[in-house]
Amino acid sequence: MSAGFPAKDIILICPWSAGGSTDTISRTLVKNAKKYFGVNVNVVNKTGGMGAIGMGAVATARPDGYTVGMITFQLSTYRLMGLAKLSYRDFSLIQLVNQSPAAISVAADSKWKTLKQVMDYPKKNPGIVTVGHSGAGGAWHLAIASIATQNNVQFNYVPFDGAAPTRTALIGGHIDVATTGIDEMLQLYKAGKVWILAVNNLVRHPLFPEVPTIEEAGFPNPHPILDWRGLAAPKGVPKDRMEVLIKGFKKCFDDPEFRKLAKELGLPLVYKDPKGFEEFLKGMEETLEPALKSVGLLKPME
């Protein structure tokens, strides 16, 4: 243990609002933090600016180790889309918490039963198949767009504001296909309301063992775009304190209660240490750049 750190409660800034999934994950993660840090870790929601306000607040916080924060997928796109001068380079990374793959789903009564049928149809009828996703430039938009571009398929993209309205539109029959996080479809899938054609990942999802990967469905995609969440501290936190944070949060991450919740949510937990996390984020930007370009949203900032 580093001398005297932590001597007071640690603040964990969540850039998304209370009750959302990032908030749920943050709060469950630090529920038993006292056991591992000796102090409490308190979640504070600092929302707005599509997460840029909260993540920016972490990046510019006093680097004494008492302020850390959740960073999420959007951090990979701010700079590339010209939204904010913020990227993973502005943080001391602590760890990766989870990676969620996209699910490509249709309503249960859809005429299409395989991804191949969906991808073949627009070849003869370009732009007819409507694909709903949860917002332009979001992980799920880019995930399907990059698959479509790689295979020369033209979809008619219908952006919604979040996963919930996308789901509603799919089961209401207002769109043909939806891309969302696979965990976001868990309930509707179990209830037999939607049919998941493929999971956009290299491996199958433990809660959806019968859903094929994108490659098994016939469309190999070695660098799938994944949604991710992780923990980070401001740059400049003393090394010994970073050690304490990294070790402590790893223990929180291994806490059985946190594991149990993640399993129920269908959230695939993936741990990466700071170095591995940095490599992952670097690779993510490299994958995102062409994907953003293909949908005309690439406006990199200096």
Next chain:
Amino acid sequence: MGCALLIPFTFGLPPVQGLLMLLGIFCGGIYGGSISGILIRTPGTPSAAAATLLDGYPLSQKGMAGKAIGMSTIASFCGGTTGAIIMTFLSPQIAKIGLKFGPPEFCALAVFGLGMIITISGRSILKGIISAIFGLMITTIGFDPLSGVPRFTFGSQNLLGGVTFVPALIGLFGYAQVFRNIEKILVLPPVKSKVENILPKFREIRSTLKTIFKSALMGTFIGSIPGTGCDVAAFITYGEAKRSSKHPEKFGTGILEGVAAPEAGNNAATGGAMIPMLTLGIPGDAVTAVLLGALTIHGLQPGPLLFRDHLDIIYPIFAGMIMAQFILLIVGLSGARVFARLINVDRRILTPIIFFLCVVGSYAMRFSFFDVGLSLIIGIIAYFMEYYGYPVSPILLALILGPMAEQNLRRSLIISHGDPLIFFTRPISTAFITLAVIVIITSYYRIKRAAEREAHRISIDRERDEKNEETEI
């Protein structure tokens, strides 16, 4: 906001208790927000009470604050109970109707809602429309989820999320009221609230019953459409009550029906908003989105399976929603006397307190000083707009419905490849557009005729007065 703040407290509680606590806050908040709306013209709950203050505040200025609170309590109780009962017995059926709403239907519904501008504009419909357009322009600020491009943010990260609701609301009503109070702090004699007159008379309640139950049914239905909540319900029910009233000109001057309709509507919408959340896992509005998170924290996934696997949770939720209405009735009626006294506090003391609460409220939503400044600026604009006779309520309505109208208009046109006929080939959307046209035209003429009648009566009165004066001479 109450729900979001208190979620962490429900962590330690067993799931049913935790959920019931949040449900209580949800129902109580929607009701309680109207008290400050009536007394100091500042809605305590984002949006839901903004329609109530249109008649509630004039009532309290007439010294009838107690009666207004009493009326709002009774209407809330009737509305809330209706909503909760409908939720208990008809959830799965109503959820199916909600699913029929796609982008064109949402757009048509938003247009229908925007039609209410006519009824909340006050004296000049033209000025009301100008206010609404100003509001619609504000809603275009921020990141656009459809194109992925930030609009009118001038590179500011703080504006990426747009002008958020709470700071706007505090500015439009809270600060504007503070400035108006300062203006007349020494000029006007303080309002004396007649505290003995707490309960509306039975006769008065009976005359509003029809309005209450019509509003309650409309409110439940509007709440049950995923994405529209208590705020939309409040404005639409207010508008409809005014349109169908025999004396539309009296709305806005402080009449009980103007309090009863939106209160019954928005409390009924609490039950309605729960329907898609419980049956489909789709939040009906912002608060149910928080409730959805609470359910997940407790390891329950709302959705079709909840009804099959967790009746032990579902039934207490139903019972709790109905119980909450009774508690609200008791607390509201017994507290009305105390609340109504607030109006008797000297303006010189009350005004700085409201000002302080405005600062705290705008900061606390997301711990942001930017929001404090933003709401202050909006407050200054709102003060001058009202000074020159431009009503601010249409701005609020535009803030609620603008994004819904704009996004769904564009979404529909994306689906139809630019063909506007999509709005007229689908029954629900055609129905709403037709309704919107009918409502706009009939309310315009009814209100205009009523105003003419009023003007006519005044001129007759004046002539008579003049004659009387002549004869006296």
